[in-house]
Amino acid sequence: MIKEKVSFMKCVITAAGKGVRLLPITKEMPKEMMPIFTKIYGKNRVVIPLLQYIFEQLYAINLRDYCFVVGREKRSIEDHFTPHDAYLRELSGEYKILISKFYDRLQKSHLVWINQNKPEGFGDAVKLTQRYIGGDDFVVHAGDVAILSKSRHPVLRLIDTAKKDPTVSAVLLCKKVKDAERYGVPKLRKMSNSYYVVEEVEEKPLKPKSSFGLLPLYYFKSNIFDCLGKIKRGRGNEYQLTDAIQKLIEDGQKVVAIPIGSNEIEIDVGTVESYRYAQEISYKKA
Numbered sequence: 001m002i003k004e005k006v007s008f009m010k011c012v013i014t015a016a017g018k019g020v021r022l023l024p025i026t027k028e029m030p031k032e033m034m035p036i037f038t039k040i041y042g043k044n045r046v047v048i049p050l051l052q053y054i055f056e057q058l059y060a061i062n063l064r065d066y067c068f069v070v071g072r073e074k075r076s077i078e079d080h081f082t083p084h085d086a087y088l089r090e091l092s093g094e095y096k097i098l099i100s101k102f103y104d105r106l107q108k109s110h111l112v113w114i115n116q117n118k119p120e121g122f123g124d125a126v127k128l129t130q131r132y133i134g135g136d137d138f139v140v141h142a143g144d145v146a147i148l149s150k151s152r153h154p155v156l157r158l159i160d161t162a163k164k165d166p167t168v169s170a171v172l173l174c175k176k177v178k179d180a181e182r183y184g185v186p187k188l189r190k191m192s193n194s195y196y197v198v199e200e201v202e203e204k205p206l207k208p209k210s211s212f213g214l215l216p217l218y219y220f221k222s223n224i225f226d227c228l229g230k231i232k233r234g235r236g237n238e239y240q241l242t243d244a245i246q247k248l249i250e251d252g253q254k255v256v257a258i259p260i261g262s263n264e265i266e267i268d269v270g271t272v273e274s275y276r277y278a279q280e281i282s283y284k285k286a
Contacts, residue, residue: 009159010136011063014125014216015051015143016071016116021271030074032143034269036282041098045286050269050278051077051143052102058141059105061153067112067132068143069125078113081106121238122216127228135222137162140241142216145268148285151261158219161195161258169253170245171219172198174212175260181205183213184242186257198255203235203242214242214257215266224248 019031032051039045040056048056055066070077083103091099114128126140139155147154158171174196177183185208187200200209218241227247234240249255260266265285267278 008065009063010065010067010133010138011058012067012069012126012129012133012138012140013051013054013058013143014069014122014140015074015077016069016119016125017144018071018119019144019269022269022275028076030070030077031269033077033080034275034278036146036267036278037286038282039286041101045283046098049080050146050267052080054141054143054146055081056102056105057146057153058155059109061156063139063155064108065110067114067129069114069116069128071119072115072117081111083107119238121233121236121240123228123231123239123241123244126241126244127225127239130225130228133222133225137219137221140216140218140220144270145216145266147215147217147260148265148267148282149261149263151263154215154217154258154260154264155219157258158217161256162219162221165254165256167254168256169221169223169248170198170255172201172245172255172257173215173217173260174257175215175266176211177213178211180208180211180213184240184245185210186212186214188212188257191256194258196257196259198245198249198257200249201242201246201255203240212257212259215260223253227251 015032019026022031033049035047036050037045038048083106088099112132116125154173161171162168184203185205186198187209188196189199190196227244231243234243269275269278
């Protein structure tokens with residue numbers, strides 16, 4: 001992973017989903033803690049929870065202020081992200097070094113934990129962070145999806161795009177998809193090879209208006225919370241973040257999107273098929 005300086009930025013990481021499509025393993029193990037492969041600590045592959053991999057990526061670009069949104073039954077996530085000196089003392093050799101590096105990064109970061117008592121949707125999870133965010137701009141990263149990249153992390157590109165145009169209220173990440181009905185789908189107006197204006201967005205539409213799907217990495221100004229407070233339950237009887245983004249657009253706010261890079265690969269642990277791919281590609285690309 002490439003290290004690069006960025007300005008102070010708060011980051012919301014959502015990890016409150018039920019993971020029902022991966023039952024029975026997710027009865028006790030949160031889907032965000034499903035293991036993938038990586039070489040972030042050295043030459044050898046290690047097995048790492050996807051959520052930790054996301055944290056390590058964001059830490060590498062010098063983000064230090066995190067808010068994790070978890071379900072009440074997901075105590076194992078908070079335990080994993082809490083340094084335990086007694087556990088560390090029981091280790092030796094390379095394993096002690098590996099865990100020590102992770103603990104050191106945790107201790108240099110500011111972590112906040114918020115419970116989403118009921119699975120009310122992605123939009124509800126983000127809304128719960130309003131007091132933590134205050135009036136600041138912030139990044140949202142779902143905890144069950146990561147981007148494998150050998151170049152600049154897409155979060156950096158989201159931030160850069162927002163900095164270049166102060167009138168932008170939200171920056172979205174998108175990619176061409178074959179099954180657009182599984183995604184939030186934006187209607188886009190192309191401005192350049194790396195920049196689109198979002199004219200409309202809809203969650204998992206039956207008749208997609210484009211061949212693009214949104215990936216769950218976002219940059220927002222704090223006015224997204226006004227829109228989250230006005231939306232009603234949408235697709236799946238949940239509060240959808242895409243509905244709040246659509247409200248931003250309807251209110252005359254500028255929303256833009258950037259495409260995923262050609263050398264970047266999305267991995268997610270939402271289904272059996274996608275998780276199999278996540279393991280295979282993370283092993284191959286590690």
